[in-house]
Every structure is written in structure tokens, then in C-alpha cells.
Amino acid sequence: MKVELLNFYPFEVSTRRPRLLGYADVRIEDLIVIRGIRLFESKHGGYFIAMPEFNPERKRAVVEVEDKTLMERIRRVVVDYYKEHLL
Secondary structure, three states, rough: EEEEEEEEOOOOOOOOOEEEEEEEEEEEEOOEEEEEEEEEEEEOOOEEEOOOEEOOOOOOOOOOOOOOOHHHHHHHHHHHHHHHOOO
């Protein structure tokens, strides 16, 4: 499955860990767009992502990725972009 990074929005307000580093939008197979994936740096120095949550004001749905391989591909695309362009 092809996972493509559309946008990355750097964001950092805290030095506490886990620390929010930015938001990302990704496209999967030219079929699905997920907006608002959050990239965090863990207290042990690794990176992890969190899928967007429900926003009652905008009535957006919750995103759950049940396939571990797809979730890892999404994480890898976001983390690689961050490491290449913002570190």
C-alpha cells in the first residue's frame, strides 16, 4: 500500500516528554486522506504517532488503523520527513 505525505506542520510548545513535534496529513493509495496525525517524541527518544480524534465542532470521525503494517508505513513516512527536513 502506498502511503504519501501531503503536508507536515511543525509544532513544538513543550520540552516535557512526550513532546508534540507536529501534525501531518497523509494519503493512502490515492483513496483515503488522513488529516491531523500527531507526531510525538517519547521520553526515551523514539517517535510515535497518534491518529486524529473526534472533533465535535467539526463533526469529524475517529480514525483507527487496525493493520499494523499500514500503521508502521504511516509512522515511517511521517518520521522520515521530520528527520530529513526538520532536525
